[in-house]
Amino acid sequence: MMRWLLPLLACFATAVATSANDPEIAENMIAGEQNPPTLSEFGFFKGGAAHPSSQMIPYTLRTPLFSDYAEKQRFIFIPRDGVVTADAQGKLVFPVGTALVKSFGYQDVETGNLNILETRLLLHRANGWVALPYVWRADGSDADLRVGGTRIPVSFDLHGAKTSISYAVPNKNQCKQCHSSAEQITPIGPIWQNMEFPRSGDAARFTRQIPTLASFAKWARWDDRDPHNLQDRAHIYLKVNCGHCHAPKGAASNSGLFLDGSATDAASAGIGKRPVAAGRASGDLDFIIEAGHPERSILISRMKSTDPGIAMPELGRALHHAEGVKVLEDWIAAMPPTVH
């Protein structure tokens, strides 16, 4: 009797473990045609944003996109039997049914707890990727689809001072604005060289599936203090923060300013390049980057501005990223001045 009871008990235990700790992620919702009105229908989180499903792979980025100092939590869900590959640039290529899940929040000024405001999804469906923003309810019980975006007043501690901003949740089109290449939605973040996996075993799982990944050198961390890789850090910072639009097929293709690493000459990388459609954002300066002179470079002045008609990047910029701009200033200051 015990012979057949034991396996049965084991089965039961597995079932309990799955239902208690591991909510089943609804693959049909990810790949389906409908956009569920609430986030809970996907099963990415159990109860609240603080309890992600262990079926998702958490990851971080060595050099992330700045978004008003928001803290971000990133996850990948890959469907059962889904095969991940990588392109020649190290960008992971995910199967239909994949979900990229990214939550944004701030530490509560009083309690120090991370208060998640919104979770953005990129869902890989049969006819391409779809971007959807979900905004968490005040009680944290669930998040609601807000395709039109919204604004949320937020206070948090920035460098020891309480800072209040109107936090912008992007609308569905704005998601696409950044996540587009040749007018198709595409993931930006999951490039192997920029990814780190806090959970043991996850990185190895990818390299086992995709042996070529092992040959890619990891990107610089933008906030690394090593003075020898200032140029690398600046390039990566620009690539991550600007290169999704400033690319030959990106939303800012018409500027002729390419910060995604594709520039083949100084001008298209901004050095000695005059502004085209910057309007008042040129701010009485002549060049996007004036070598040796960060204070005379439009790139720096726009990254320091929070005026919506001037600020770059255009989204997630109620504040400016002082530490990131400092890296770029140091990099431009160190460039040998050239004759324009």
Add this chain to the structure above:
Amino acid sequence: MRMRNIGIVGAAMCALVQPAFAKTIAVAPGDGAQARLQEALIAAEPGDVVELGAGRFSLTDGLSLDVNNVTVKGMGAKLSILDFSGQQGAGEGLLVTSDDVVLRDFGVENSKGDGIKSKGADRIVYFQLRVEWTGGPKETNGAYGIYPVESKDVLIDSVIVRGASDAGIYVGQSRNIIVRESIASENVAGIEIENSFDADVHDNIATHNTGGILVFDLPNLPQMGGHNVRIFDNIIVDNMTPNFAPKGNIVANVPTGTGVMVMANRNVEIFDNVLGENGTSNIMVVGYRFPHNDPKYDPLPRDVVIWDNQHGRAGWDPKFRGGKEIAAAMGGSFPAIFWDGAGGPTKAPIVSDTVSALSLGLTDILADPATASPVPLAVSTTRPAALPAIKLPDSMEAVVR
């Protein structure tokens, strides 16, 4: 019987043009206008009309449309108003990134960046719109009023744009373009066609700008080699608003009191316009006089034809380096037409207008304007073969007929 047949045929034709189940999504101003209007622009399906009610929509962020074949229609340019005075984010008021879109009968006020931008949006129609910075010319106004870029087939018809700190109507890196029956006033540049191919700019009024109508080509851009632009039947008068563009911006170099300015384009025709009361000059044809290192770029204007325009007063207050000295040498006034001489005599514009017309003789593209040695431009009597008129797809013309 006959009538009924016509009715059936008519219905069948409508069905061809209008997708099945096309619907109108009405949006009224009032609380939550930002989210309601943006959600309507996202929910719209091809063939739908997003209808803006009468009144003022107070917006906090930029709006965007990314669905093909959608019409956004208001009750009138002064009745349905998208008010961006309280805008906190995004680089423009309304951004369109889809094809076959019609924007008509509404106003856009005080956006922080550009007014309406359309990028990669083919066959777009801008009709009976108003884009305005209501405080008049100010350096803090947004750059462009109406701003299609990287698009094929662009129609801008019966719009009014006022107060842009760069160009009121700006068409960039596009092809097959008509700008007509529109008014541009109190902008730095009234109408600007830049790095574009095949454009007709006609029956417009450009007044009280710094420069009325500009045809430019700039280096280091994905589309270069601007050509085939016709500027005709326009009224381009009294463009004397002091240049309020920030330095660095290319239009910051446009001298106050410019009528038409052609820079580094080929095959440009300027004919049958009325020009006058432009203190620097009515028509100027110049090279791109900045250092650049783009081997694919041609900084010289060439094959420019200036024919049968009517000229009023011009040139009494030329606002560029060396201008006053030349004016003094000519008895106090700068010519109504001038060419900087870039590239030498084979590049000279062909002029029939019988007004004062000069070459500054600055053959070298990098020569200092202060070293000009002006000589009169010859008057021509033989008009070169005319450029063909621009023709847009019938579906676009049908919208405004």
